[in-house]
Amino acid sequence: MANVLIVAEQFGGAVRKATLHAISAGREVARRTGGTLHLAVLGKGIGPVAEELSGYGAEVHAADAAVLEHPLAEAHAPVLVELARAVQASHVGAAATAFGKDLLPRVAALLEAGMATEVLGFGGEGAEVTFRRPMWAGNVLAEVALATPVKVFTVRATEFPAAAKEGKGAVTAAKVSVDAGALRTRYAGFKEVKSARPELTEARIVVAGGRGTKGDFKPVEALADELNAAVGASRAAVDAGWVPNDWQVGQTGKVVAPELYVAAGISGAIQHLAGMKGSKVIVAVNKDPDAPIFQLADYGLVADLFKALPELAEKLKKSR
Amino acid sequence: MPLKILVTAKRVEDPESKIKVKPDGAGIVTDGVNYKMNPFDEIAVEEALRLKERHGGEVIVASIGGEKSATEIRAALAMGADRGILVRHDGPLDPVVVSALLAKVFELEKPDLVILGKQSIDDDQNQAGQYLAARLGLGQATFASKIESLESEAEQKKEPGVKLAADGKSVAVVREVDGGVETLEVSLPAVVTTDLRLNKPRFASLPGIMKAKKKELKELAAAALGVDLAPKVVVKKLSEPPSRKGGVKVQDVEELWKKLHDEAKVV
Ligand SMILES: Cc1cc2nc3c(=O)[nH]c(=O)nc-3n(C[C@@H](O)[C@H](O)[C@H](O)COP(=O)(O)OP(=O)(O)OC[C@H]3O[C@@H](n4cnc5c(N)ncnc54)[C@H](O)[C@@H]3O)c2cc1C
Numbered sequence: 001m002a003n004v005l006i007v008a009e010q011f012g013g014a015v016r017k018a019t020l021h022a023i024s025a026g027r028e029v030a031r032r033t034g035g036t037l038h039l040a041v042l043g044k045g046i047g048p049v050a051e052e053l054s055g056y057g058a059e060v061h062a063a064d065a066a067v068l069e070h071p072l073a074e075a076h077a078p079v080l081v082e083l084a085r086a087v088q089a090s091h092v093g094a095a096a097t098a099f100g101k102d103l104l105p106r107v108a109a110l111l112e113a114g115m116a117t118e119v120l121g122f123g124g125e126g127a128e129v130t131f132r133r134p135m136w137a138g139n140v141l142a143e144v145a146l147a148t149p150v151k152v153f154t155v156r157a158t159e160f161p162a163a164a165k166e167g168k169g170a171v172t173a174a175k176v177s178v179d180a181g182a183l184r185t186r187y188a189g190f191k192e193v194k195s196a197r198p199e200l201t202e203a204r205i206v207v208a209g210g211r212g213t214k215g216d217f218k219p220v221e222a223l224a225d226e227l228n229a230a231v232g233a234s235r236a237a238v239d240a241g242w243v244p245n246d247w248q249v250g251q252t253g254k255v256v257a258p259e260l261y262v263a264a265g266i267s268g269a270i271q272h273l274a275g276m277k278g279s280k281v282i283v284a285v286n287k288d289p290d291a292p293i294f295q296l297a298d299y300g301l302v303a304d305l306f307k308a309l310p311e312l313a314e315k316l317k318k319s320r
Numbered sequence: 321m322p323l324k325i326l327v328t329a330k331r332v333e334d335p336e337s338k339i340k341v342k343p344d345g346a347g348i349v350t351d352g353v354n355y356k357m358n359p360f361d362e363i364a365v366e367e368a369l370r371l372k373e374r375h376g377g378e379v380i381v382a383s384i385g386g387e388k389s390a391t392e393i394r395a396a397l398a399m400g401a402d403r404g405i406l407v408r409h410d411g412p413l414d415p416v417v418v419s420a421l422l423a424k425v426f427e428l429e430k431p432d433l434v435i436l437g438k439q440s441i442d443d444d445q446n447q448a449g450q451y452l453a454a455r456l457g458l459g460q461a462t463f464a465s466k467i468e469s470l471e472s473e474a475e476q477k478k479e480p481g482v483k484l485a486a487d488g489k490s491v492a493v494v495r496e497v498d499g500g501v502e503t504l505e506v507s508l509p510a511v512v513t514t515d516l517r518l519n520k521p522r523f524a525s526l527p528g529i530m531k532a533k534k535k536e537l538k539e540l541a542a543a544a545l546g547v548d549l550a551p552k553v554v555v556k557k558l559s560e561p562p563s564r565k566g567g568v569k570v571q572d573v574e575e576l577w578k579k580l581h582d583e584a585k586v587v
């Protein structure tokens with residue numbers, strides 16, 4: 001029992017990109033334990049998604065049932081528990097998305113397993129895998145061991161490469177013995193935040209705005225569009241209701257690591273830095289020369305964002 | 321229908337404090353560090369109080385930890401919670417153990433609703449609520465938020481974001497998930513964990529602080545609850561991440577563009 005089970009995430013008939021990073025992590029753990037990698041995907045009408053996932057060379061266990069149509073942890077968890085036992089998994093993992101963070105602890109509890117959240121990398125020797133993870137908003141790195149037969153983890157997507165396709169795995173139907181009538185949770189709707197821009201956690205460039213925008217995100221969005229970038233925000237901007245919660249970058253929001261991160265009107269609180277300090281190049285535009293963000297920005301510009309961002313967007317347009 | 325609500329108040333390092341790792345990597349430097357209630361738990365307490373104000377009932381606040389954790393319970397009582405339970409345990413904890421102990425408290429109190437924070441800002445594990453729901457066989461609604469913003473009229477009126485159904489048998493919870501917000505209905509008893517946008521927690525008033533001193537605070541010994549107290553999540557070593565050095569200040573947009581284009585080559 002040293003196999004690895006990675007739980008894939010699908011949305012609207014497609015595999016979420018974060019899953020590909022979790023597959024990389026799964027391959028690494030399987031190499032260490034000498035076990036086999038298995039993939040699980042749950043939902044309704046997920047045949048094509050399972051087929052797509054089989055291109056990563058591992059056996060895909062597809063749990064296809066009406067009761068799994070929506071991502072209810074209460075319905076998904078028992079299916080994964082049964083599957084983890086059936087494939088003799090010693091490690092069960094997923095990407096640290098909202099879906100993974102909601103579901104995996106419930107799976108862990110039912111498997112009487114310890115769990116590590118937002119894993120950045122693996123340590124230890126041979127089959128004794130330890131987990132490197134952030135604490136205190138990323139101010140501390142901890143190496144943790146899980147002292148249970150089964151070990152559960154979620155990984156931070158930005159810390160693992162997206163898996164490349166290799167080989168062809170079989171697709172098998174996973175057993176679903178969930179009584180829909182006995183569920184204590186009911187799905188009652190989803191309000192999607194639609195965006196034509198790249199996904200925040202996947203974008204090559206992120207332009208983020210904070211309280212300094214005073215609620216006017218137009219310059220931030222215009223620069224983002226010029227750069228084909230995603231838009232991010234500080235908690236202050238989200239709390240004020242200026243932008244969707246989905247845009248929050250930080251300890252308790254999304255973690256991003258783009259090639260370029262532009263922080264405009266963001267002071268640089270540690271909780272914000274926790275979500276973007278892995279970016280390759282950081283630009284800060286802030287009118288306060290003493291703003292803490294300048295202590296880590298590669299390029300700092302002391303300026304009014306309402307002047308500087310449009311100027312930069314114009315410059316980019318002209319230079320193309 | 322009156323609601324009996326159990327909320328948790330974990331003692332954590334103040335999020336404003338500077339965290340340093342001890343040279344031997346066995347812990348963090350605690351000298352000069354202030355402690356307070358986990359910010360997500362303040363949101364949980366606030367939500368419980370609003371539900372009680374709307375529907376009647378009782379708010380019980382529990383914390384697991386050493387005797388100092390009584391401070392965080394008192395802080396919740398000062399906000400308006402009715403009574404407290406301190407589960408005394410002086411060693412390392414993990415979400416496995418915490419949830420097992422909270423399950424015992426649940427069995428003793430039989431609340432209609434348990435509200436926890438989505439994560440503690442020290443360990444950032446984001447697990448305890450989900451473990452608790454699984455242990456108790458209850459439905460879970462994690463990352464509770466609301467449709468209205470924190471600047472909205474509903475928030476000013478201190479309306480609860482968690483909505484009790486007319487029949488009093490379930491709650492509707494709006495959740496922050498990837499790509500939008502989702503609504504779940506969960507049968508009571510249920511477990512809810514709070515996200516940031518659920519509410520703005522109130523400050524304790526002076527009379528509230530005075531009253532809190534007289535409220536009941538019961539102590540239970542963790543060792544007497546029949547729970548395996550050996551942590552399963554074993555922290556082997558702490559270290560500080562490589563720090564990132566600041567770069568240069570540029571004079572104007574022209575120079576910024578040149579740096580990005582010619583030096584960093586990202587645009
Ligand atoms: C130096 C150091 C060493 C440590 N060593 C170990 C170790 O060896 N083994 C180990 O297992 N752990 C260890 N811990 C961590 C342990 O103390 C954590 O508090 C524990 O893992 C709980 O996880 P969490 O608070 O991140 O849970 P989360 O799942 O993030 O918490 C979510 C919610 O659960 C509730 N909650 C959590 N804990 C409590 C509580 N005590 N009382 C009331 N409510 C609570 C709160 O509402 C919180 O918002 C160590 C910590 C430090 C700082």
Ligand SMILES: Cc1cc2nc3c(=O)[nH]c(=O)nc-3n(C[C@H](O)[C@H](O)[C@H](O)COP(=O)(O)OP(=O)(O)OC[C@H]3O[C@@H](n4cnc5c(N)ncnc54)[C@H](O)[C@@H]3O)c2cc1C
Nearest residue numbers: 210211212234235236250251252253265266267272287305
């Ligand atoms: C439990 C907890 C969790 C948290 N989680 C997160 C998180 O995940 N993400 C997050 O971001 N925060 C988080 N925070 C909040 C964090 O501590 C800060 O409060 C927040 O990041 C501040 O946002 P800000 O930088 O936009 O606002 P401020 O700190 O108010 O900074 C605004 C900045 O804009 C500048 N400015 C104003 N006008 C202009 C202008 N015209 N042009 C240029 N600059 C201008 C000002 O000089 C200032 O530096 C959390 C806090 C807690 C307690």
